[in-house]
Amino acid sequence: MDRFYDIMDEAPEARGIRAMHAEDLGPMRQKLFEFMSGWHGGPPLYFQRKDAVCITRAHQPFAIGESERDQWLFCMHRALEDIGVDADLRRMLETPLFRIADFLRNR
Numbered sequence: 108m109d110r111f112y113d114i115m116d117e118a119p120e121a122r123g124i125r126a127m128h129a130e131d132l133g134p135m136r137q138k139l140f141e142f143m144s145g146w147h148g149g150p151p152l153y154f155q156r157k158d159a160v161c162i163t164r165a166h167q168p169f170a171i172g173e174s175e176r177d178q179w180l181f182c183m184h185r186a187l188e189d190i191g192v193d194a195d196l197r198r199m200l201e202t203p204l205f206r207i208a209d210f211l212r213n214r
């Protein structure tokens with residue numbers, strides 16, 4: 108998740124969604140790590156937080172269309188590649204991640 112936010116922070120391709128995020132990505136690095144821990148079948152750290160929110164509601168304040176969805180998926184794809192996740196596992200993860208990201212679209 109650190110790599111994901113490094114890419115979001117640096118890649119021109121992700122400029123649109125970077126601008127939606129707080130200047131300090133530190134809290135999001137931690138939150139997405141915790142969310143992904145539970146999503147992958149590990150400890151549900153995010154939902155153990157006192158400030159956990161429904162993921163759909165968390166995204167409602169932001170205008171998320173196909174472009175923003177694809178920027179998010181671009182960062183994830185690059186991050187998985189960079190940390191050496193092999194192509195089969197990447198596909199296994201990216202198929203359901205596409206569904207979640209597409210579900211979060213609100214325009």
Ligand code: HEM
Pocket residue numbers: 124127128129135138139142153158159160162165166169171175176177179204207208209211212
């Ligand atoms: C579809 C494209 C997406 C965009 C544009 C987007 C954007 C955002 C933004 C702007 C925030 C608030 C960041 C901040 O407070 O600095 C956020 C929060 C969050 N996002 Fe996303 N997101 C997307 C997809 C996803 C996906 C697919 C997941 C999970 C698989 C996810 C998980 C989260 C979590 C856990 C939070 C923290 C909520 C909270 O506790 O405040 N996001 N997202």
